Amino acid sequence: MKIGLFVPCYVNAIYPDVGIATYKLLDYLGLDVCYPVNQTCCGQPMANAGFEKEALELAMKFEKIFNQYDYIVAPSASCTAFVKYNYPSVIEDDNLPETSGKIYDVCEFIHDVVKPSKLPGRFPHKVSVHNSCHGVRELQLSSASELNIVRYSKIKNLLSMIEGIEIFEPAKVDECCGFGGMFAIEEPDVSVCMGEDKLGNHVATGAEYITGADSSCLMHLQGIAARKKSPIKFIHVVQILASGL
Amino acid sequence: MSTKHAKAAKRFIRNREQEQWHNETLWLVRQKRDNMAMRIPEWEELREQANRIKAHTVAELACYLEQFSSAAENNGAIVHWAKDAQEHNEIVYDILKQHQVKKLIKSKSMLTEECLLNPYLIDKGIEVVESDLGERILQLMGEHPSHIVMPAIHKKREEVGKLFEEKMDSEKDNSDPTYLTHIARKYLRKEFLTADAAMTGANFGIAQTGEVVVCTNEGNADMGTSLCKLHIVSMGIEKVIPDLKSLSVFTRLLARSATGQPSTTYTSHYRKPIEGGEMHIVIVDNGRSKIQHNFNYERILYCIRCGACMNTCPVYRRSGGYSYTYFIPGPIGINLGMLKSPKKYSDNLSACSLCYSCNNVCPVKVNLADQIYRWRQRLNLFHKASTTKKLMSKGMKFIFGHPALYGAVLKIAPIINHLPRFLVYNKLNAWGHGRELPRFAGKSFNSMWKKGKQLTINN
Numbered sequence: 272m273k274i275g276l277f278v279p280c281y282v283n284a285i286y287p288d289v290g291i292a293t294y295k296l297l298d299y300l301g302l303d304v305c306y307p308v309n310q311t312c313c314g315q316p317m318a319n320a321g322f323e324k325e326a327l328e329l330a331m332k333f334e335k336i337f338n339q340y341d342y343i344v345a346p347s348a349s350c351t352a353f354v355k356y357n358y359p360s361v362i363e364d365d366n367l368p369e370t371s372g373k374i375y376d377v378c379e380f381i382h383d384v385v386k387p388s389k390l391p392g393r394f395p396h397k398v399s400v401h402n403s404c405h406g407v408r409e410l411q412l413s414s415a416s417e418l419n420i421v422r423y424s425k426i427k428n429l430l431s432m433i434e435g436i437e438i439f440e441p442a443k444v445d446e447c448c449g450f451g452g453m454f455a456i457e458e459p460d461v462s463v464c465m466g467e468d469k470l471g472n473h474v475a476t477g478a479e480y481i482t483g484a485d486s487s488c489l490m491h492l493q494g495i496a497a498r499k500k501s502p503i504k505f506i507h508v509v510q511i512l513a514s515g516l
Numbered sequence: 517m518s519t520k521h522a523k524a525a526k527r528f529i530r531n532r533e534q535e536q537w538h539n540e541t542l543w544l545v546r547q548k549r550d551n552m553a554m555r556i557p558e559w560e561e562l563r564e565q566a567n568r569i570k571a572h573t574v575a576e577l578a579c580y581l582e583q584f585s586s587a588a589e590n591n592g593a594i595v596h597w598a599k600d601a602q603e604h605n606e607i608v609y610d611i612l613k614q615h616q617v618k619k620l621i622k623s624k625s626m627l628t629e630e631c632l633l634n635p636y637l638i639d640k641g642i643e644v645v646e647s648d649l650g651e652r653i654l655q656l657m658g659e660h661p662s663h664i665v666m667p668a669i670h671k672k673r674e675e676v677g678k679l680f681e682e683k684m685d686s687e688k689d690n691s692d693p694t695y696l697t698h699i700a701r702k703y704l705r706k707e708f709l710t711a712d713a714a715m716t717g718a719n720f721g722i723a724q725t726g727e728v729v730v731c732t733n734e735g736n737a738d739m740g741t742s743l744c745k746l747h748i749v750s751m752g753i754e755k756v757i758p759d760l761k762s763l764s765v766f767t768r769l770l771a772r773s774a775t776g777q778p779s780t781t782y783t784s785h786y787r788k789p790i791e792g793g794e795m796h797i798v799i800v801d802n803g804r805s806k807i808q809h810n811f812n813y814e815r816i817l818y819c820i821r822c823g824a825c826m827n828t829c830p831v832y833r834r835s836g837g838y839s840y841t842y843f844i845p846g847p848i849g850i851n852l853g854m855l856k857s858p859k860k861y862s863d864n865l866s867a868c869s870l871c872y873s874c875n876n877v878c879p880v881k882v883n884l885a886d887q888i889y890r891w892r893q894r895l896n897l898f899h900k901a902s903t904t905k906k907l908m909s910k911g912m913k914f915i916f917g918h919p920a921l922y923g924a925v926l927k928i929a930p931i932i933n934h935l936p937r938f939l940v941y942n943k944l945n946a947w948g949h950g951r952e953l954p955r956f957a958g959k960s961f962n963s964m965w966k967k968g969k970q971l972t973i974n975n
């Protein structure tokens with residue numbers, strides 16, 4: 272099976288290591304991974320701000336670049352959710368966009384498709400898992416706290432394969448951190464207030480790291496932690512999973 | 517590009533202690549709701565069922581309304597139809613005038629808030645007394661509800677104690693909730709005994725039987741309607757449901773979702789006028805039938821006004837009910853406001869981080885967040901979209917639309933890391949408010965990849 276690696280714009284520029292860890296991990300798992308270099312952005316930032324029209328061209332381009340692969344894998348739950356659930360309404364074609372059916376967040380992909388029984392990594396640290404909104408409530412990476420369904424967490428399942436790790440979760444386990452794309456800029460006071468609360472809940476677990484499947488949330492929280500001079504560190508889930516490679 | 521909501525939220529958050537108290541108080545209600553929801557194994561099926569009943573009823577609304585009104589008339593009630601708020605208020609006033617009513621006692625009704633009934637009647641010389649404790653507190657303070665289920669949730673008990681000292685002669689500095697409730701009860705009793713007419717809202721109208729169901733915790737609706745010969749019900753057209761069996765689905769969901777109680781203390785069924793009295797039911801459209809025919813938004817009509825979407829909303833909890841420009845705040849209020857007038861109420865659209873928690877708590881599965889997303893797409897049509905946002909979106913599209921340019925931007929972006937602080941952190945940069953900017957990596961993933969995955973990636 273051929274896998275197209277999608278590295279969202281902000282991951283590309285700010286967290287290239289997350290892209291690299293994703294590649295290493297997929298490669299280690301014996302998968303044929305390709306990175307189409309002419310890719311850019313999925314269009315989510317514009318669409319969530321109310322400009323689906325601006326997102327349309329990018330969506331069409333994305334569709335053209337990626338529909339040749341069997342799977343599209345991205346280290347970003349939010350961008351994945353956008354391609355999966357919003358492309359049909361952005362593109363508005365009778366034929367559903369092919370990429371919507373093929374895209375996976377990297378954690379989801381490894382958990383549900385590759386299903387390795389073990390990973391070689393060792394990470395002797397305390398981590399607090401950041402359950403991002405789009406990861407939880409759109410991609411269903413874990414059971415949403417509002418729903419009366421069986422409790423599970425794909426992220427915790429994956430992390431438990433790593434030796435030495437201690438996994439925690441914050442109070443208000445999947446409350447929004449306040450990033451929300453354009454929301455962070457349009458409602459800076461509420462956004463920062465939400466972020467500070469979220470950071471506080473993570474810190475209260477006693478963890479050394481905050482980890483999650485969405486670098487965008489981590490970026491927002493990291494910005495707040497830096498301003499507050501909080502010593503807590505940030506790491507994407509794949510970076511932990513790839514720590515032994 | 518600050519919206520009115522963002523500005524009001526800023527003011528609310530400035531008093532961080534008050535904000536935190538508000539946030540945690542409402543979160544507690546969300547937790548109580550969770551406890552209840554998790555104890556019912558078939559909770560998710562119940563939500564699904566409630567959603568289907570509402571979908572069916574809204575699709576057949578005209579039939580059910582007809583069935584309801586003829587059943588109600590057979591029971592001896594008098595049914596009125598009001599196309600808008602003005603007509604509703606006129607009808608209510610006419611009934612009151614005919615009966616020479618001087619004092620009207622009301623139980624909680626968001627519909628009468630929507631129609632601005634109180635000021636209308638007061639203007640005509642009728643004394644209007646709210647009998648729900650929260651509503652009464654706000655009425656005495658001259659304020660509006662900040663929440664649809666707990667209207668005075670933003671008030672601390674000390675403030676209420678002060679108010680009661682002033683208006684009801686309560687003990688100085690005694691803000692014990694039980695004491696204050698007793699004082700209010702004594703005070704309200706007088707009002708109940710001297711009122712000439714009682715008014716209630718309606719949580720449900722049962723088409724099969726023509727009865728109106730009102731859910732309260734204080735029993736105030738029953739006090740009013742038992743003591744007065746004249747009972748006026750104000751009911752939105754979307755409140756009708758087919759039969760008592762479907763009611764049983766909603767009564768299991770409503771209080772659990774709203775306050776985390778298994779049921780409201782009182783679930784009152786009003787079927788006919790009390791002996792020698794009259795019961796009037798005013799059925800109000802006020803824009804609802806227009807929503808019914810709008811495929812994108814019709815689900816808003818399923819809403820049973822439980823307030824759960826407000827309690828879970830991280831933005832509502834941190835910005836308070838008054839930060840919204842529509843009289844109903846939170847996710848449901850954002851949407852109702854847009855349906856009322858997109859031009860007038862679009863400032864509330866910014867009050868959503870699209871976290872989707874509201875969709876998940878809603879007992880009738882209104883897709884609140886999806887609708888907010890959709891409204892944002894339409895904002896352009898009303899020329900209300902912010903220019904900055906538009907420019908940013910266009911700029912992003914331009915860069916992302918040209919892979920070579922995108923590559924170049926990726927290369928030079930790290931320069932920002934080295935700019936002097938005052939250039940980066942200033943009023944123009946809303947991100948820099950309370951947050952440090954992310955640091956661009958020395959080399960983007962793109963450049964590393966191009967350098968050769970053999971070298972850089974597989975090292």
Ligand code: SF4
Nearest residue numbers: 819820822823825878
């Ligand atoms: S939209 Fe749903 S959650 Fe919100 S008030 Fe209405 S019924 Fe309750």
